[in-house]
Amino acid sequence: MASSSNAGLFQLLIIFCSMFYLPQAQETTLPDIGLLKSCNIDKIYQFGASKSDTGNRRIENPLDTCNMHPYGQSFLKEPTGRCSDGLLMIDYIASAAGIPFLNPYLNFTANFSHGVNFAVGGSTALPVKKNATDSATRSSLQVQVNWMYNFFGSLCNSCSPGNHKKTLFIVGESGNNDYTSALFQGKSVEEIKHKLMPQVVQSIMHAVTNVISAGAVQIIVPGQFPLGCFPIYLTVFPSNSTTAYDKHKCLTALNDLAEAHNNYLQQAISTLKTQNPNTKIVYGDYYNAFQWLLNNAPHLGLDAESTLKACCGIGGRYNLNSTQRCGSPSVPVCPDPDRHISWDGVHLTQKANRLIATWLVADFLPMIDCKK
Ligand SMILES: *[C@@H]1O[C@H](CO)[C@@H](O)[C@H](O)[C@H]1NC(C)=O
Numbered sequence: 001m002a003s004s005s006n007a008g009l010f011q012l013l014i015i016f017c018s019m020f021y022l023p024q025a026q027e028t029t030l031p032d033i034g035l036l037k038s039c040n041i042d043k044i045y046q047f048g049a050s051k052s053d054t055g056n057r058r059i060e061n062p063l064d065t066c067n068m069h070p071y072g073q074s075f076l077k078e079p080t081g082r083c084s085d086g087l088l089m090i091d092y093i094a095s096a097a098g099i100p101f102l103n104p105y106l107n108f109t110a111n112f113s114h115g116v117n118f119a120v121g122g123s124t125a126l127p128v129k130k131n132a133t134d135s136a137t138r139s140s141l142q143v144q145v146n147w148m149y150n151f152f153g154s155l156c157n158s159c160s161p162g163n164h165k166k167t168l169f170i171v172g173e174s175g176n177n178d179y180t181s182a183l184f185q186g187k188s189v190e191e192i193k194h195k196l197m198p199q200v201v202q203s204i205m206h207a208v209t210n211v212i213s214a215g216a217v218q219i220i221v222p223g224q225f226p227l228g229c230f231p232i233y234l235t236v237f238p239s240n241s242t243t244a245y246d247k248h249k250c251l252t253a254l255n256d257l258a259e260a261h262n263n264y265l266q267q268a269i270s271t272l273k274t275q276n277p278n279t280k281i282v283y284g285d286y287y288n289a290f291q292w293l294l295n296n297a298p299h300l301g302l303d304a305e306s307t308l309k310a311c312c313g314i315g316g317r318y319n320l321n322s323t324q325r326c327g328s329p330s331v332p333v334c335p336d337p338d339r340h341i342s343w344d345g346v347h348l349t350q351k352a353n354r355l356i357a358t359w360l361v362a363d364f365l366p367m368i369d370c371k372k
Pocket residue numbers: 055059107108109110111
């Protein structure tokens with residue numbers, strides 16, 4: 001009698017506890033990326049822009065916004081130049097591979113025994129015009145590729161496939177800044193798709209060809225996120241027409257632009273693969289990783305009402321005002337960055353970076369050459 005009522009109580013307790021642990025339990029059903037360790041990757045070379053930069057831009061410009069408080073508040077409690085409240089996707093990918101975080105190339109005293117991060121916040125896929133006057137970085141994707149050649153040595157004595165068997169090259173994301181500046185200059189999405197996009201993709205593929213020449217045998221080439229789901233574009237390009245928004249209330253035209261870029265990029269990748277049958281060239285599907293976040297927000301511990309709102313920002317529907325951005329002293333931070341996808345309207349929270357990195361690794365793992 002007593003024991004059966006105890007059992008009943010115990011059952012109740014389990015049900016009670018599982019009510020609270022449910023979100024946690026579902027999080028543990030995230031894809032298992034532990035297998036990446038078994039791939040014996042011992043170096044990663046990363047190229048790209050602010051979503052991947054672990055400190056180059058702040059060496060170029062210590063006053064860069066991403067080097068200001070509250071950036072980095074969830075990691076080391078201080079800014080590291082990463083454009084997030086904490087870690088980036090590349091940090092989680094490196095950890096999953098079992099290697100230390102990548103140091104920025106421009107820190108010449110850093111330890112590069114496990115690879116180099118060449119990515120620079122604000123960089124473009126296309127070369128920077130000589131007459132460009134703004135304060136943005138001039139370290140475009142091709143500049144980063146030249147850094148790689150410098151790093152490998154002027155004679156490129158480590159430039160043979162034999163030397164890079166255990167190395168992963170990640171070329172991108174790149175191109176987002178090219179599109180953003182064109183959009184902010186008032187260019188139409190159609191014009192961008194027809195004129196700029198082919199050039200941007202060509203520039204990325206040129207970089208991929210260069211890393212292959214340097215001996216790369218495993219390369220991830222990430223595409224674009226669904227741009228229309230980012231608070232910055234939602235704020236700057238609002239529409240009164242309901243047809244301008246998709247089921248997640250993202251801007252359809254900008255998501256279409258991202259998809260057009262991604263389709264074009266994947267075609268270019270498959271062409272390059274036929275020319276380089278011994279090289280694994282794998283598309284990094286940022287777009288669907290992000291859609292997975294949106295589709296599963298509550299199960300992933302995210303606030304379903306805040307998926308399109310910046311955590312660090314102020315005002316408007318998306319908690320973002322382009323004249324008062326995160327990093328300015330008066331701009332507040334949400335109490336719960338881990339429940340947000342967007343950190344500052346442009347970049348992702350550490351939590352979103354972790355979730356997306358997990359999805360990405362699980363997605364590309366079967367496609368890289370893991371048996372060495
Ligand atoms: C550069 O790397 C050194 C050695 O790890 C470190 O002490 C220093 O803080 C780094 N500097 C910057 C600006 O990241």
